[in-house]
Amino acid sequence: MSDATVTLSPTENVINAPATEVDGHDPSMLISMRDIWKTYQMGTEKVHALHGVSFDIPRGEYIAIIGPSGSGKSTLMNLIGCLDTPTQGQYWLNGKNVSEMDDDELARIRNQEVGFVFQTFNLLARATALHNVELPLIYGGVSASQRHEMAKQALTAVDLTDRMSHKPNELSGGQRQRVAIARALVNHPSILLADEPTGALDSHTSAEIMDLFERLHSEGNTIIVVTHEHDIAERAHRVISIRDGMIEKDERIR
Amino acid sequence: MRILRSDIYENLKMALATLRANKLRSFLTVFGVVIGIITVMLIASIISGIDVSVTREVESFGTRSIYISKFSPGIQIGRRSREERMRKELTYDDAIALQSLPAIELSVPFLDITNNPFGQKLMVSGGGKTSAQVALQGTLPEFEKAGTQVISEGRFFTQTENDTNQLVCVVGSKVADDFFKIGSPLAQTIKIGPQEFRVVGVLEQREQFLIGGGSDDQNNVIYVPFNVAQKLKPNADDIYILAVARAGLMEEAKDQVRDTLRVRRQVPFAANDNFGMETSESILDNFRSITAGLAIAMVVISSVGLMVGGIGVMNIMLVSVTERTREIGVRKAIGARRADIMWQFLIEAATLTGLGGVVGLSIGWGLTLLLRLLLPSYVPLWAPIGGLLASVGIGLVFGLWPAWKAARLDPIESLRYE
Numbered sequence A: 001m002s003d004a005t006v007t008l009s010p011t012e013n014v015i016n017a018p019a020t021e022v023d024g025h026d027p028s029m030l031i032s033m034r035d036i037w038k039t040y041q042m043g044t045e046k047v048h049a050l051h052g053v054s055f056d057i058p059r060g061e062y063i064a065i066i067g068p069s070g071s072g073k074s075t076l077m078n079l080i081g082c083l084d085t086p087t088q089g090q091y092w093l094n095g096k097n098v099s100e101m102d103d104d105e106l107a108r109i110r111n112q113e114v115g116f117v118f119q120t121f122n123l124l125a126r127a128t129a130l131h132n133v134e135l136p137l138i139y140g141g142v143s144a145s146q147r148h149e150m151a152k153q154a155l156t157a158v159d160l161t162d163r164m165s166h167k168p169n170e171l172s173g174g175q176r177q178r179v180a181i182a183r184a185l186v187n188h189p190s191i192l193l194a195d196e197p198t199g200a201l202d203s204h205t206s207a208e209i210m211d212l213f214e215r216l217h218s219e220g221n222t223i224i225v226v227t228h229e230h231d232i233a234e235r236a237h238r239v240i241s242i243r244d245g246m247i248e249k250d251e252r253i254r
Numbered sequence B: 001m002r003i004l005r006s007d008i009y010e011n012l013k014m015a016l017a018t019l020r021a022n023k024l025r026s027f028l029t030v031f032g033v034v035i036g037i038i039t040v041m042l043i044a045s046i047i048s049g050i051d052v053s054v055t056r057e058v059e060s061f062g063t064r065s066i067y068i069s070k071f072s073p074g075i076q077i078g079r080r081s082r083e084e085r086m087r088k089e090l091t092y093d094d095a096i097a098l099q100s101l102p103a104i105e106l107s108v109p110f111l112d113i114t115n116n117p118f119g120q121k122l123m124v125s126g127g128g129k130t131s132a133q134v135a136l137q138g139t140l141p142e143f144e145k146a147g148t149q150v151i152s153e154g155r156f157f158t159q160t161e162n163d164t165n166q167l168v169c170v171v172g173s174k175v176a177d178d179f180f181k182i183g184s185p186l187a188q189t190i191k192i193g194p195q196e197f198r199v200v201g202v203l204e205q206r207e208q209f210l211i212g213g214g215s216d217d218q219n220n221v222i223y224v225p226f227n228v229a230q231k232l233k234p235n236a237d238d239i240y241i242l243a244v245a246r247a248g249l250m251e252e253a254k255d256q257v258r259d260t261l262r263v264r265r266q267v268p269f270a271a272n273d274n275f276g277m278e279t280s281e282s283i284l285d286n287f288r289s290i291t292a293g294l295a296i297a298m299v300v301i302s303s304v305g306l307m308v309g310g311i312g313v314m315n316i317m318l319v320s321v322t323e324r325t326r327e328i329g330v331r332k333a334i335g336a337r338r339a340d341i342m343w344q345f346l347i348e349a350a351t352l353t354g355l356g357g358v359v360g361l362s363i364g365w366g367l368t369l370l371l372r373l374l375l376p377s378y379v380p381l382w383a384p385i386g387g388l389l390a391s392v393g394i395g396l397v398f399g400l401w402p403a404w405k406a407a408r409l410d411p412i413e414s415l416r417y418e
Ligand SMILES: Nc1ncnc2c1ncn2[C@@H]1O[C@H](COP(=O)(O)OP(=O)(O)O)[C@@H](O)[C@H]1O
Pocket: A040, A041, A042, A047, A048, A049, A067, A068, A069, A070, A071, A072, A073, A074, A075, A076
């Protein structure tokens, strides 16, 4: 979490006039997207999931991306998380141009810079909570003993100290999501990306998870939550609304 | 390359966990591999067992012995060629001539006067029993020095007994048992054809396994003086010669014997020998060319088993990749590269077949222990090592395609997979 502690104060108008552009992006920003297009070929027809999206995100922000179903939220999220590359446009993450990276470089970025939290948790069913959290460290080449320490720390950070050796089916939904959050945090990534993180949880548990996000943000993490629920989006400090693959509104609410 | 030892260890742990979760399916899948490995172990130990027995037996005829006959050596299938059958016989004088060669320690002729379908019958009788099955050989007392037959009781006949046509004989252990049920055969008589022979010596029993088809033929033999044999069967001309090389001079001895016999038998320059020489080495070479064929057959048979196993493994791994599409998506999302996914499934496949190999080796090993009750067999080291390598290799080869499919999966689609 050491690199995330540098919290820059977000500029007032993030979209329109970035102050210090170098090579067409602002190097002080954690995320810089410039005129991003994502086009799918459906038979003879072209579907533009995103058309011409640009924005900047400084370190330490807590952002919600909101929009109706089919508006392009997940597509944008996959691009931010480097699971996919844009059809057109430039994406700088931490000063690196991600839009030109190959498969293995993207895997490395996902491992080091991004922590994913999914709606359905996506834990390995046969592995214990501890092993699930260790997994990103295995792919990061961290030694076994260090891995163990780091995974324990991450589980402690989400208040699961006493559930480390439990398998997912021995945990409640909220606990599973907290394991998933620990897994996302264990590598100290630059961004925590959550796609509908409370979609599978009841309202009480959802509130718990949202409290956890708030705490993680206050500890310096950059958090992006994708949701279609307004009360979830309102917990963030900045809300980007998208519709039909375009940014409709980008406002600071806190 | 970031394939650290810890990665392989992690993958191995993951693979074992997966296999444990699907015990029955895993076992059925590797059944072919198990059978293949058992085949390798069994046939390898059978071959080794036969090899040990044959080597032991062949070498008991002397590692320095050269057996010379008018026929070409090797395994004879069907009738010998006309040229071979028309060759002139070896003679007593040939044997004596070889005796004086520098690399030859001793050389003795044998005259075979055993009953044969065309010749005159010489029945052997004694102790109330009569048989036409005993091998009758005329030879010289020098034969004893060859060390291939050992006297257990009494003595060999002497040169004087040969020269003066004494009716004495040395009998094999089976003859001693069959014809002299009570007391020692020594100084007793046995009737060969029309004449009574005095037994002066009894031979030690020879172990025998393959030569003679496991029967006791090697011990069902009577040796008489060469001259006496000639008189017993005046038209007999079936002579062969045993020459023993001096220590360390086996090659020279063979050359000298060949050169001498070619001259004595007037073989034209550049023509092939009109006689055959066999040594324990040449007999073993011959034999091993047969077991090599067997070994190839073994490789083919077990390859079929391993192939069947391999295809089963490929099938099950493809199923596994499909079942775990979402898991693959998650792994990719948290930073697994293509190579990581590839290794995961390759190691899983190799662990599966490797365990099949271990099961096969254990069962096979148990069976070879049973086999040891029948044959002096052992399992050559290459069999378990080769078997294990082959089974792991099968997993790697047949796991390649499923692993490649897994590695190529698109992370976004995999994450969406239900
Ligand atoms: N792999 C794909 N192939 C074709 N069209 C796609 C694909 N992924 C997304 N789309 C389309 O792109 C648009 C945006 O999708 P998505 O980003 O999933 O929306 P959201 O997450 O906001 O519901 C939709 O019209 C969807 O049909």
